[in-house]
């Protein structure tokens with residue numbers, strides 16, 4: 137089936153409140169889902185929480201709850217946040233649900249039976265916050281190479297997954313499937329840093345704590361959180377369960393989005409588990425970089441954390457979704473700063489987009505009593521140029537978006553916004569009105585509405601409310617006119633009437649005040 141698009145986010149650790157970094161991955165995934173849906177594909181988005189492991193067990197203890205009580209509460213909070221951010225997920229998996237646990241046990245069993253998993257003894261340096269074992273040489277100054285915190289020496293009986301057996305096969309897969317890893321440089325990192333130096337077998341069970349899925353045939357062991365967590369992408373679809381309709385329909389995933397810190401797990405272990413299960417691999421795994429602050433990583437102790445609710449409550453959801461996608465180049469780290477947020481808000485959203493809509497609505501009211509003139513081709517040379525420009529921007533947008541250059545693709549939309557604003561200055565509708573050049577004036581008004589219609593369709597995957605607001609103010613009501621299929625078409629607007637008085641979609645912020653406000657919020 138070609139007409140489906142299955143997309144996943146990582147499942148988040150419910151160990152604290154989600155900041156804008158976590159929100160970024162989810163907004164990106166949701167926007168991708170909406171984009172494919174608008175293009176007529178049957179899209180399916182999975183998200184959830186990763187609820188086992190020592191870290192969660194400790195966290196629950198700290199707040200005086202049982203682990204299950206704690207994770208259920210956190211999952212509820214996560215769902216509330218996603219609902220505020222209008223994340224249209226189709227399923228939310230908690231790894232403590234029975235549907236997941238049972239399948240993980242079956243998968244573990246299957247690996248044991250096949251001889252992919254064997255019993256041994258593990259000795260290594262364990263980082264609890266990262267839930268990861270490291271060898272001596274992997275440590276950085278004796279500390280965790282990922283988070284820089286202290287590690288503990290641990291020794292225990294454990295099961296291992298024979299990764300070495302699949303290493304060659306994985307390399308071959310990388311080579312034959314150029315779209316498997318995006319951006320491409322991540323593939324080379326995996327090959328050079330982990331596979332070429334010799335892939336180590338992965339320890340996949342623990343006896344030192346309890347909060348996990350028990351190995352059926354050896355219940356003093358619990359399944360290592362990463363084996364447990366990674367399989368969520370198929371257990372949620374009903375793999376190996378009585379009803380596997382969704383699994384048959386949606387697997388393999390079309391796009392799995394992960395942050396750079398968990399690239400290794402998704403680009404090496406996950407495909408190997410799938411190979412061992414004899415399942416097809418996801419079509420693309422997209423690795424994105426991080427949102428940083430000017431002084432490095434976001435952290436409570438540094439007092440530089442920003443939460444999505446803070447921004448949304450004050451500036452509205454769409455400006456946050458816009459900022460996250462526009463400011464974060466997927467393949468490099470992006471920086472959040474109050475200055476950048478306020479600047480994007482005031483320039484891109486207010487000056488450029490909101491004003492374009494406002495000027496258009498007010499001129500159509502002034503010159504044509506609110507009636508959008510019909511399309512009559514391009515009586516002006518500048519109209520012709522504008523049409524060509526709009527079509528080329530749409531193509532550039534699609535090409536970059538499909539290549540996951542999200543920030544750049546959005547820039548292409550804003551180039552069209554800027555070009556349309558410039559078009560008003562070039563055509564000088566006020567002069568056309570004075571000179572009674574009616575045909576040209578009609579064409580000018582039509583083209584303004586047409587470009588705004590195109591812009592609204594383009595932003596809809598990530599700014600749905602704003603897109604709907606633009607359609608409403610322009611009097612564009614018919615589904616066909618808002619449809620992605622008709623994005624490139626001219627002459628779809630007939631008998632539209634703009635609203636009597638334009639409503640600004642974004643109001644200019646007082647930069648100084650808002651920057652001060654955001655700085656305070658970051659310290660709170």
Ligand code: MSP
Pocket residue numbers: 145146147148149150156157158160161186365366367368393394395396397398425426427428434
């Ligand atoms: N539970 C694991 C994932 C298991 S997936 C089978 C996990 N959870 S996490 O909550 O720590 O991180 C979830 C995602 O959030 C990761 O993709 C991570 O990269 C992302 N981010 C965390 N901080 C981030 C930023 N500051 N910026 C962008 N993304 C960030 O890892």
